Amino acid sequence: xxxxxxxxxxxxxxxxxxxxxxxxxxxxxxxxxxxxxxxxxxxxxxxxxxxxxxxxxxxxxxxxxxxxxxxxxxxxxxxxxxxxxxxxxxxxxxxxxxxxxxxxxxxxxxxxxxxxxxxxxxxxxxxxxxxxxxxxxxxxxxxxxxxxxxxxxxxxxxxxxxxxxxxxxxxxxxxxxxxxxxxxxxxxxxxxxxxxxxxxxxxxxxxxxxxxxxxxxxxxxxxxxxxxxxx
Numbered sequence: 001x002x003x004x005x006x007x008x009x010x011x012x013x014x015x016x017x018x019x020x021x022x023x024x025x026x027x028x029x030x031x032x033x034x035x036x037x038x039x040x041x042x043x044x045x046x047x048x049x050x051x052x053x054x055x056x057x058x059x060x061x062x063x064x065x066x067x068x069x070x071x072x073x074x075x076x077x078x079x080x081x082x083x084x085x086x087x088x089x090x091x092x093x094x095x096x097x098x099x100x101x102x103x104x105x106x107x108x109x110x111x112x113x114x115x116x117x118x119x120x121x122x123x124x125x126x127x128x129x130x131x132x133x134x135x136x137x138x139x140x141x142x143x144x145x146x147x148x149x150x151x152x153x154x155x156x157x158x159x160x161x162x163x164x165x166x167x168x169x170x171x172x173x174x175x176x177x178x179x180x181x182x183x184x185x186x187x188x189x190x191x192x193x194x195x196x197x198x199x200x201x202x203x204x205x206x207x208x209x210x211x212x213x214x215x216x217x218x219x220x221x222x223x224x225x226x227x228x229x230x231x
Contacts, residue, residue, distance in 0.1 A: 003110060010113045013090055021056070021083055029062050034218035039063045042142060048073040050132045052159075054080055054146060056088050077129050079155065089119045094153040117154070129155075133162055140167040144217060148193035156197050160207070168194070168208045171217035187211050 039060075043049050053060055053076060060076065081087035093116035094100065103111050112118050120126040133139070141159060148156065160168060170190050176183035191208065198204050209215075 003108070007110055010110065013114050017088055017090060021086065021088065024057055024083055027057075029059065031062070032218065036063050036066060038218050040067050043067060043074060046140070048136065049075075050129075050136075051076040052129060053078050054152070056080060056083050058082065058084065075128075075132060077125050077132070079125055079129060081123070081125075087123065089116055090114055091116045091119065092151055093117070093155060094150045096154065096157075097150075116152075126155075130158070133159060133164070136164055138164055138166045140169060141165060142169045142171070143190070144171060148190055148197060150196060153197050157199070160194065160198050161200075161203065165207065170194075170209055170214055172211065172214050174216045174218055177216060184211060187214070 043064075051060060051064075051074070056078075064074070064076070078085075080089040091114035092100070095115070095117050100115070139162075146152070146156075159165060170187065172183055172187055176186060188211075191204075194208060195201055195204055198207075
């Protein structure tokens, strides 16, 4: 019953997409000045900024639209599609997984229906993402709100292991600043997740910010990035 079960699963994923789309459209956007301050400082601090948005909403646009800037080059990529275009990408994105390779060898198209590689190729956003990072000489990465799970391993690995990626900034959660133990636990989870993504742990130690020196998100205007300004 393999085909019957997987076709049914694919149908349920389509159903979930429509329900999630309706739910996300019902949420009212809540403006937060401290988040706006953080995003503004990144945009003005760096020469070129690429926002790779894993969300389906236009939340980040609500902040960008309130920032007046002329010099930085800013691009935004909805890597998983958007509610506006109704082309949301669900599915699994670790094409290095042995089980994924085994599934491909079965040569049954319905099995691959909801794997990200297939759906990335239905748009030009992934190609735009690759072009953007390849054009940057040296660049920093700020991880905001992503759990760094294996579902996006392939894409994240292309960013983090890129030879021109110099620094990866993980952020401490400000909502946990009154519970240092919990704040450290959540940060450690990100570290453990990123070790599963990057090929060399020596690069993890070189590139990834440590807990003590990491910024807290949302960050206060008085504390931000050091003087180095990669692209």
